[in-house]
Amino acid sequence: MSATSNLKALHNSQSIGSFDVPGAWASTPCPHCGGNQALCVAYVNEGGGGGTRWYRCVTCLKGAVKNDEIVSPSAKPLRTPAGLPPLDLQIWTEVRTCLGSGAYAATVMLCRKLLFHIAVAHDLPAKNDKDRSPTFYEAVEHLQEQGLVTPKMRPWVDRIKDVGNDANHELSPITLELATDVATFTEQLLVLAYELDALMAQQAGHDGP
Numbered sequence: 001m002s003a004t005s006n007l008k009a010l011h012n013s014q015s016i017g018s019f020d021v022p023g024a025w026a027s028t029p030c031p032h033c034g035g036n037q038a039l040c041v042a043y044v045n046e047g048g049g050g051g052t053r054w055y056r057c058v059t060c061l062k063g064a065v066k067n068d069e070i071v072s073p074s075a076k077p078l079r080t081p082a083g084l085p086p087l088d089l090q091i092w093t094e095v096r097t098c099l100g101s102g103a104y105a106a107t108v109m110l111c112r113k114l115l116f117h118i119a120v121a122h123d124l125p126a127k128n129d130k131d132r133s134p135t136f137y138e139a140v141e142h143l144q145e146q147g148l149v150t151p152k153m154r155p156w157v158d159r160i161k162d163v164g165n166d167a168n169h170e171l172s173p174i175t176l177e178l179a180t181d182v183a184t185f186t187e188q189l190l191v192l193a194y195e196l197d198a199l200m201a202q203q204a205g206h207d208g209p
């Protein structure tokens with residue numbers, strides 16, 4: 001068995017339009033852009049449903065590979081709210097990458113950091129009256145005063161507080177469910193902090209002269 005055994009590939013001389021190998025066009029989620037249509041550039045069937053398929057996304061043109069049922073790179077869960085400043089966007093993308101690849105403690109720590117960052121970006125002084133960085137409590141209180149943490153989000157805040165502390169001070173297991181809760185809360189925070197304003201601005205642009 002060699003690396004070329006049973007390999008079926010899209011040949012250079014064939015135009016894409018005439019590429020009619022069964023299953024060449026696949027409905028598969030793109031881990032890069034969230035699109036759901038891809039060209040299968042090559043595949044190996046191992047029988048019994050196993051095998052390897054190399055995909056190119058028709059939307060963003062990036063590649064992904066599916067070994068049996070596992071897609072690499074892994075799909076990023078949740079979504080990116082509109083209107084994020086570049087730094088927030090970078091960290092939020094890392095959060096989604098961590099969550100999608102099973103790095104749950106890293107997910108929670110980055111979410112906590114993002115929460116502090118959003119609070120400071122929304123006028124929380126970077127130093128408190130003891131000349132220290134604001135505490136988690138101060139950051140959350142500030143976000144609540146600004147209307148960015150709503151009463152319904154409060155139970156989640158308590159969760160992110162405890163989980164985030166664990167991640168910072170000691171090693172304790174963080175499950176997919178916990179990390180997903182914390183990340184979902186953070187997504188909601190980003191929506192309230194940035195996306196609503198961005199959508200309003202967009203709408204005002206459409207309604208303008």
Ligand SMILES: [Zn+2]
Nearest residue numbers: 030033057060
């Ligand atoms: Zn894509």
